[in-house]
Each structure stands twice: as C-alpha cells, then as structure tokens.
Amino acid sequence: MSVLVDxxxxxxxxxxxxxQGSFHLGQMLEFGTRVxxxxxxxxxxxxxxxxxxYDTVETAVEKHGANAAVVFVPGTLAKDSVMECIDxxxxxxxxxxxxxxxxxxxxxxxFAAERGAMIVGPNTYGLCAPSARCKIGxxxxxxxxxxxxxxxxxxxxxxxxxxxxxxDAGLGQTTVVGMxxxxxxxxxxxxxxxxxxxxxETKVVVLIGEIGGTAEEEAAEYxxxxxKPVVAYLAGKSAPPGKRMGHAGAIIERGRGTFESxxxxxxxxxxxVAQLPxxxxxLVKEALKA
Numbered sequence: 001m002s003v004l005v006d007x008x009x010x011x012x013x014x015x016x017x018x019x020q021g022s023f024h025l026g027q028m029l030e031f032g033t034r035v036x037x038x039x040x041x042x043x044x045x046x047x048x049x050x051x052x053x054y055d056t057v058e059t060a061v062e063k064h065g066a067n068a069a070v071v072f073v074p075g076t077l078a079k080d081s082v083m084e085c086i087d088x089x090x091x092x093x094x095x096x097x098x099x100x101x102x103x104x105x106x107x108x109x110x111f112a113a114e115r116g117a118m119i120v121g122p123n124t125y126g127l128c129a130p131s132a133r134c135k136i137g138x139x140x141x142x143x144x145x146x147x148x149x150x151x152x153x154x155x156x157x158x159x160x161x162x163x164x165x166x167x168d169a170g171l172g173q174t175t176v177v178g179m180x181x182x183x184x185x186x187x188x189x190x191x192x193x194x195x196x197x198x199x200x201e202t203k204v205v206v207l208i209g210e211i212g213g214t215a216e217e218e219a220a221e222y223x224x225x226x227x228k229p230v231v232a233y234l235a236g237k238s239a240p241p242g243k244r245m246g247h248a249g250a251i252i253e254r255g256r257g258t259f260e261s262x263x264x265x266x267x268x269x270x271x272x273v274a275q276l277p278x279x280x281x282x283l284v285k286e287a288l289k290a
Contacts, residue, residue: 002129003150003175003195003202004092004118005068009134012037012060012090013051014081015072020096022048024072024138031141032133036064057088068092070126070136075099078122082108086117094136095121095180105184112186119186125156125178131201137178139163147172149284150196152189153208154179154215158235162208162280169281171288174202179215189219197226204229204287206280207271209262211236216262220269229287230271233280234262 011028015021016038026049028035037060038053040046046053052063060066069085071078071093078097085093093112100108100122112119120127126137131146139156143164149171153159156178163176177192179185189207196202207223207230209216216234223230237259263273272287274280 002132002134003192003199004127004177005129005132005134005136005175007132007134008034009068009132010034010036010064010066011136012039012057012064012066012069012085013072014039014057014069014085016040016048016051016053017043017046018072021072025049025051027138027141028135031128031135033135036060036066057084057090061088061090066090068094068136070094071097073097075122076101079104079108082119083111086112086115090117092118093120094124094126095119095186096124096126096137097121098123100182102184105182109184109186120177121180121182121185123182124180124185125159127175127177128173129175130173139176139178143167144176145172147174148201148203148288149173149206150192150199150202150204151176151206151208152179152192152196153177154181154210155208155235156181158210158233158277159208161277162206162233165278165281166206166284169285171281171284174199189215190222193219193222193226193230197228202228204231204284206230206284207232207266209234211259211262212257214257217265220265220271223266223269223271226270229290230266230269231274231280231283231287232266232271233274233277234259237275
C-alpha cells in the first residue's frame with residue numbers, strides 16, 4: 001500500500017508548457033502516472049504529450065477531478081501557483097520550484113495548514129509510489145520497484161543513489177518522498193514516519209538526512225515509539241567544522257544539527273545508522289529478517 005498517493009491520484013502540472021514542466025510531465029506519464037491536465041495562463045487549448053492545458057487550476061479540477069498538483073514555475077512565482085492549487089481544492093501540492101523566497105514558503109505553509117492541504121517541498125524532487133505507478137516530480141523512472149521499504153529524505157541525489165542500491169539489492173519501496181532542502185518546508189520527517197508506521201505494507205523505513213537544522217533530532221524522538229525498524233543515513237560527516245552546506249536548511253545551530261548530534265539522537269531512538277551509503281541495503285535486509 002502506498003502512502004500519500006495511489007493509482008487513483010489525478011495530477012495537474014502547473015508550468016506545464018515550460019521546458020522542465022513539459023519534460024517531466026512526459027516522464028511522469030511514461031512511469032504510469034495519471035497526469036490529467038496542465039496549467040499555463042494564456043495557453044489554454046494547447047496539449048503537452050497529449051495532456052490538455054488550461055489557464056487555471058480551477059478549470060483543471062472541474063474538468064478532470066485533479067486531486068494532486070506539481071509546481072514547475074520559477075521560485076518567485078511559486079507562492080501564487082501553490083495558493084491557486086490549494087484554493088481550487090487540491091489537497092496535495094508538490095513544489096519542485098527552487099529559490100522560493102523564505103517569506104513565501106512561510107505564507108504557503110500557513111495557507112496550507114488553514115485549508116487542510118499537504119505541501120511537499122519546496123525544492124523537492126517529489127515522491128514516488130512504485131506499486132501504484134504514481135510518480136510526482138523529477139526522480140528518474142528506472143530506480144524504483146515495488147516492495148516493503150518506505151523512504152523519506154532531505155537530499156535528492158543521495159535519495160537516487162540509495163533507492164537505486166535498494167532496488168539493486170531486491171528491496172523495493174512502498175513510497176519514496178523528498179522533503180526538500182529549504183529552510184522552511186511543508187512535509188517533515190515525523191509526518192512521514194507516522195504514515196509509514198500506520199501503513200501495513202511498509203516493513204522498514206529508511207531516513208536520509210544531512211547536517212544542519214534539527215529535523216533529524218526531532219524525528220529521533222518519534223522513532224523511539226515506532227514498532228517498525230528505521231535505518232538512517234546522514235550526509236555531511238566529513239564537512240569542515242562551521243562549514244555551511246549547499247542546502248538552505250543545512251545550518252548548524254548552537255550544538256544541534258551536527259553529524260555527531262544527529263547520529264547520537266537517532267541511535268538513542270533505536271535507529272540503525274549506516275556510516276557509508278552502501279551499508280544501507282544490508283542493514284535493511286537485517287531489519288526485515290528480524
């Protein structure tokens with residue numbers, strides 16, 4: 001059973017006629033995703049890979065029953081696009097856009113909370129539920145396969161590497177979710193851990209973090225009460241002291257957010273922490289056997 005999305009999820013793509021939007025719309029269709037509409041103001045009547053384009057999200061929802069959206073507009077325009085999606089009644093919005101202003105991200109999250117919508121991102125690769133053939137966002141189609149492992153991550157390319165290694169080891173995934181690397185994001189580790197804990201088909205959870213921020217330490221507190229094993233991998237072990245990483249959220253704060261503090265917290269919470277990327281798959285196999 002997938003988490004957040006399923007085979008009935010109907011997606012609208014905003015920024016569908018742009019270079020990135022049109023390319024990834026095609027990739028999502030190729031994966032099997034039900035992309036029902038695109039949105040670009042002034043382009044109504046056009047098609048992208050056979051998908052009709054409309055001027056507004058409201059029209060896409062009315063005509064096609066879209067219940068999820070993915071945003072491919074520039075960061076400075078993302079707030080308006082996301083709020084349009086939520087205002088049209090879309091309950092799940094994946095914000096791939098980078099460079100979303102901090103204040104805009106705060107406004108987006110506040111509006112989503114008020115309307116009961118879920119935001120994934122911004123600056124996320126999106127999510128994928130292999131068994132449901134539903135991919136929303138930009139990850140490569142070839143790395144996924146259905147299976148019992150739930151994955152939640154802050155890092156995009158590291159997710160691809162680790163999910164690919166799980167697949168190569170015969171360890172498929174229920175759902176893979178990228179939280180995004182920005183300072184302010186919607187969905188967080190605990191949100192996903194709760195969903196994986198409730199999902200009967202998720203047997204093991206892989207948590208992919210990095211230095212900076214306190215999200216992993218906070219997640220470790222929730223891990224303590226989970227009935228399912230958690231395997232973690234953290235990027236940034238070799239970062240020089242005081243070095244700010246590339247992600248906006250990777251900032252060390254008063255002793256919290258370091259590699260050591262995160263490993264200590266997750267280990268104390270009961271998670272198995274891999275020291276190297278290729279240790280993740282063997283640890284997952286051990287957890288499944290146990």
